[in-house]
Amino acid sequence: MHYTCPHCGAINRLAELNNNARCGRCKSALLASLPTELTDTSFARFLAKNDLPIVIDFWASWCGPCQAMAPVFQQVSSRMNQHARFAKVNTEHAPTISNQWGIRSIPTLIVVQHGQEIDRLSGALPPAALQQWIEQALKKTHS
Template identity: 65%
Template sequence: MHYTCPSCAAINRIAEDQQHKQQAQCGRCKQPLFNGQPVELDDGSFQRFLQKNDMPVVVDFWASWCGPCKMMAPVFTQLCGQMQQQLRFAKVNTEQAQQTSAQLGIRSIPTLIVYHQGKEIDRLAGALPAPQLQQWLQAALSKIH
């Protein structure tokens, strides 16, 4: 399977059945591929990250002035640490990535979108507590498998 490095955006290939995926490092920069933190994406890195990861990707579209976004940020990071073997987690600041946000029709924030192989699988607008967000992510994953 292919994984995009969260540090340098290099494409890495790891065997799907590898038991030590948690300790996997980037072949280019030697940073962890799975560090328990969402990857910050912008207009330049968004499509590459979606299309070059064989794993489903959940993206949180947010803005610094948004109260619900600030409330949801630690929940999103918490679930990233718990579910990083099932999903890649990424964040897009809609103030900085205006082109991507406009192309995707992001009208309210936070908005979460789950992608698989570059295609949108599910979308959710609004903040959720961790248990409900995890349920939503599991439901989105079930649409893939």
């Protein structure tokens, strides 16, 4: 599978992803424990070159529910990092991407695989409900 390094952006080719996997270029651990921050420039490459589904949190600094959801999203991402990639898009810094994906309210979560939307959720959820929603969405993806 192809897996983009969360630290340097290099595309790694792996037989399987586990806790020992290291980036071929920068030697950092490949399993991200924190969501990757994406911008208008890094977004397309990150989506195109990852074989794992990607859960993207669209947010903004002025949005109270987004602030409340950030630690929840982070917690769920470190728990599920072998099954999906987790990314965040600050809609103020990435207006083009936010427009392209029709983000009308935040927080909005979108699950994407190979550039295609699998599922979408608007509004914040507590950790257990968020994890459950992501698990349901991942069942609709193909491995």
